[in-house]
Amino acid sequence: MKKVNGSVFRASNIVLLNSIHLLRCVSTCYTQNAGFQGLNLNMPLELKLKQIERKKLKIQRMERKALEPIPITDFYIPYSWKTLQRKRKMTPLTESTIERRALLEKEWVRFVSDQHQLEEKKTSVMVKALIELRLKSDELYEAALQPDLTILPFKYQPIAVKADLFGEL
Numbered sequence: 001m002k003k004v005n006g007s008v009f010r011a012s013n014i015v016l017l018n019s020i021h022l023l024r025c026v027s028t029c030y031t032q033n034a035g036f037q038g039l040n041l042n043m044p045l046e047l048k049l050k051q052i053e054r055k056k057l058k059i060q061r062m063e064r065k066a067l068e069p070i071p072i073t074d075f076y077i078p079y080s081w082k083t084l085q086r087k088r089k090m091t092p093l094t095e096s097t098i099e100r101r102a103l104l105e106k107e108w109v110r111f112v113s114d115q116h117q118l119e120e121k122k123t124s125v126m127v128k129a130l131i132e133l134r135l136k137s138d139e140l141y142e143a144a145l146q147p148d149l150t151i152l153p154f155k156y157q158p159i160a161v162k163a164d165l166f167g168e169l
Contacts (some may be wrong), residue, residue, distance in 0.1 A: 043051075058089070095100075134141040 130141065130144060133144055
């Protein structure tokens with residue numbers, strides 16, 4: 001705490017005692033929050049100074065008192081809770097839930113098989129198109145097999161591999 005020309009300077013509070021201005025930053029420290037709670041303009045100067053002195057004394061008393069850490073018991077998990085005996089018991093399912101799950105699983109299998117058939121159909125059409133292209137022209141077939149690098153912008157740096165890693169065979 002510094003005093004310069006009747007002003008008190010703290011790390012997060014600046015209190016100007018000679019004027020009405022009060023600048024305060026948000027602080028979680030209770031000693032700093034115990035300070036000046038407001039500014040009453042109609043109070044006489046003597047009462048203001050007495051209030052300020054009382055607050056200073058209160059802050060000094062709080063600073064002298066050592067901070068006591070609050071014990072946190074929420075993070076402690078008893079070892080008995082972690083044992084294998086402590087598992088939930090499976091409640092028996094009703095027939096309606098079993099039936100609903102079976103129907104849902106059948107619907108999912110149907111959907112996946114339809115997707116698989118669509119992919120197979122697309123690949124077979126592509127293979128037939130490539131066979132026909134090869135019959136028409138080998139150059140077009142070779143050009144169709146080359147990847148189109150302009151579709152996805154992909155950059156890579158080739159890694160130099162030493163051919164003789166394990167010695168000559």
